[in-house]
Amino acid sequence: MSAPVSSVHKPIKQKDRAQTEPAVVRWLLIATALVFLALFLLLPLAAVFSQAFEKGLTVYLDALKEPDTLSSIKLTLITAAVTVPLNLFFGVTAAWAIAKFSFPGKNLLITLIDLPFSVSPVISGLIYVLIFGLQGWIGPWLQEHDIKIVFAVPGIILATIFVTFPFVARELIPLMEAQGKEEEEAALVLGASGLQTFFRVTLPNIKWGIIYGVILCNARAMGEFGAVSVVSGHIRGMTNTVPLHVEILYNEYNYTAAFAVASLLAFLALITLMVKTVAEWKIRNQVEG
């Protein structure tokens, strides 16, 4: 791993002018923020873990070993394993096109990438039912050829792809725009081919941005509830993802198991946050360098 930026070259920051308020105000603000955080973020997180381990580690592990739970974990992993690489490919392509070239319809493309963010997840699921469902456009044809999309794994993957579509692209576009295209132009002038430029110049520069986008995309792909719920069909042991399975367990008065499975998602969130923080820090270094 090469470090393109060394700390020596970082510009020395000016002292922050915002810190001129009296200490009382500052401490009050900080205290409010901390209390808010504790109440709305840490407390629920602690509740998930305390409920999950309420009846001890054995019950916790048994809850996770249950076949329907395992199958929901497997389905979630499959979904993420298909969704994330596809959206990674799309995201990098789109961001590259948008940041490094100008072409007609560019603004439209940027708007379209944002579409999944502005649409309610229920709608995101419903569009697939409307297209692929038995009463939908191509549902009857699919039925004749015995191809299952909705209420099966492909539908779940499609809905997840739709919902997690913008993450990588959204992350990369501002980063690539900030970096400009001078380095690429230099590479081209020095005789590098398009692909060489991409893999040797562009990619190393956006590496941490990609990781940041991928980790967010992955977290959402594993955690998506609404859109997946619409297309899942809720067949136990077959089309239930982890978030859907948590709801089922909770509805079966199986609170400990529900929170045990939920704690997996909470772990995922914590790991995501950690990687995200590292990536953010590295990106800042890259942009400033």
Add this chain to the structure above:
Amino acid sequence: MNIKKIVTTLVTLALAVSTTTAAIAADITLLNVSYDPTRELYVDINNAFAQQWQKKTGNKVTIKQSHGGSGKQARAVIDGLEADVVTLALAYDIDAIAEKGLIKPGWQKELPHNSSPYTSTIVFLVRKGNPRKIKNWDDLVKPGVSVITPNPKTSGGARWNYLAAWAYALHQPGGNDAKARDFVAKLFKNVPVLDSGARGSTNTFVQRGLGDVLLAWENEAFLAINELGPDKFEVVTPSESILAEPPVTVIDKVADKRGTRQVAEEYLKFLYTDEGQKIAAKHYYRPINTKIPIKLAKLKLYTIDKAFGGWQKAQKTHFADGGTFDQIYAPSK
């Protein structure tokens, strides 16, 4: 950090996992799409039936379950969820599937008792000791009593709740539709929150501790007590209620296409056998075979056909857009 490598690994992993999935799916499987409160019932039924089937034919059958609000589940089947059989909360929802041509008309005459192997009714779940002294429907409209019931627009159980209250008022001395409407309107003034499904409401009542009384399926009420401890709740059976007949049927189109008709029909018939009926009784349903002993209180039950002229009519009058429910229900502020 080699991104190409990561991608290759992920794709290989995905392929490996998906091929194993295909290999497992070789057994005979049935999909039973059901409504919310039947999860525990069908876990037992499915095990018992699978054992019996294997003894009889030597074949292995796995029955998959899907649960949710009855109307929502019917919608999913209409949209292509490949259910071999449906076991829903009310005939109206199965009629909706039949209308789309997935089930042959006249399905409700295929099996005995309007194709309902077990019945249930609507009772009250109250907090231990019954602090509000709730004994009958009249007590629910008293000021200050908080009643929990799901939304009749989305939940089959909630429609039964609604009609049970209506039928009670209708059958009081001097009762008529106008009085019944007032009674139900007063009752819904006491409802602070409408969940979308029966299980959601139960959780609101038992987990979140909201409300003085939960209108619930009889089996759901007893299940809640069993799961969460008899020291916290008790069931109050009113003097009168409604006879809920949750019907079952084979989805003809799916069963014929998948070649599962025979096992699907046997599966539903199993519900009518002594063993099936005993399992239903164990889960606090009322088996139609009256020889099977039950632990449930006797009460006067009105049928939907006699009191409301059938589901089609009841649905239109009460739950369609602009029906009586829309007229009387204004969310409390």
